[in-house]
Amino acid sequence: MKTVICNSLQSFWDMADAEFLSGLDVHCVFPASDNLKTFLLQSCERYQIRSITFTKAFAKI
Known part of the structure; x- marks a missing residue:
């Protein structure tokens, strides 16, 4: 199983669009945000x- 780490939303879209x-x-x-996660x-x-x-590093305590 390979996991790709996305450091930014832009990198996610760039890699997704490039398949x-x-x-x-x-x-x-x-x-x-929860809305972005859902999207x-x-x-x-x-x-x-x-x-x-x-x-979870950015999760509210």
């Missing part, structure tokens, strides 16, 4: 991404 994320797991390490998770099918996870 680099197809069939892979993606871990996002940039801050993302990105809904893009899995369009870009054939296996799964998307998000860092």
Whole structure:
């Protein structure tokens, strides 16, 4: 299993549009609101991404 780390929202879109994320797991390490997370998770099918996870480093305590 390969996981691609996305450091920014822009890098996520660049790699997704280039079909680099197809069939892979993606871990996002940039801050993302709940709405953005939902939107990105809904893009899995369009870009054939296996799964998307998000860092908890920015989670509210």
